[in-house]
Amino acid sequence: MDLDILFDSPIFGSRSLGPRGRVRTARCRTVAEYTQLWGWTAVLGGVELPPGSSQDQVHQAWQRCPAAEPRLRTGNGFDVLDVPHAAGFRALERMERMGVRPGPVLGTPGRALFLVAPDTAAALPDLLYRTGWDDAALDLGCHGAGGAVPAPPATDARWLRPPTPENAARPPEARLLLGALAYACHRGVPELVGRR
Known part of the structure; x- marks a missing residue:
């Protein structure tokens, strides 16, 4: 699923990202899916992204912790x-x-x-x-x-x-x-x- 459709604009704008940037974009989209589409709380390197987090919040979390492994917070939605x-x-x-x-x-x-x-x-x-x-x-x-x-x-x-x-x-x-x-x-x- 292309999450840009959900957000009406590309998460990283229209700039060329290169191979590493494309991987980061895919990871960012996945976390955005968890928070926007499924209503879950995601955690990136200690930064908590609650349900409904904006695309800017997800993008900023990735910029602060580009190598962070995403985790899903338990206890709220599941x-x-x-x-x-x-x-x-x-x-x-x-x-x-x-x-x-x-x-x-x-x-x-x-x-x-x-x-x-x-x-x-x-x-x-x-x-x-x-x-x-x-x-x-x-x-x-x-x-x-x-x-x-x-x-x-x-x-x-x-x-x-x-x-x-x-x-x-x-x-x-x-x-x-x-x-x-x-x-x-x-x-x-x-x-x-x-x-x-």
């Missing part, structure tokens, strides 16, 4: 369930078969990050208890208020399931994904298979 990469893929396959639609899903080295409804971090212990997974040794965590997760175009992050207008505005309730994620995490620990 929380993040964090599981091992292999468990995340197993859970995604299972959700597909069950007809469950996960929200956006990020992949980082060794981890899969499922964007879910805000306030999940506070409710996670109770959700695990109510679903019977509270006593299982699971490699399953949650990033909530005050946290941040890497986001593309960071070198170590990519979208496994990209955001869409539907799933970015209303990420799914964690209870809809938790069973599949907990089961996949449990199956990923060989000495725990068959035990609960």
Whole structure:
């Protein structure tokens, strides 16, 4: 998607940017997409860009920190369930078969990050208890208020399931994904298979 269409003018004006400038422009557009299109808070080198940040604010943040890796602030528009990469893929396959639609899903080295409804971090212990997974040794965590997760175009992050207008505005309730994620995490620990 060309974000210049969203903003009615090129983010960097009409000047020639060269290869490095084009990369920086693409990164800037991606962060602008997070704040303008999806309504998320992005962080660049300690500079927080809240939802609706203007193109000038995004551009200034990039100029101050041109090598910064973008991160998405958790706790406002979404929380993040964090599981091992292999468990995340197993859970995604299972959700597909069950007809469950996960929200956006990020992949980082060794981890899969499922964007879910805000306030999940506070409710996670109770959700695990109510679903019977509270006593299982699971490699399953949650990033909530005050946290941040890497986001593309960071070198170590990519979208496994990209955001869409539907799933970015209303990420799914964690209870809809938790069973599949907990089961996949449990199956990923060989000495725990068959035990609960």
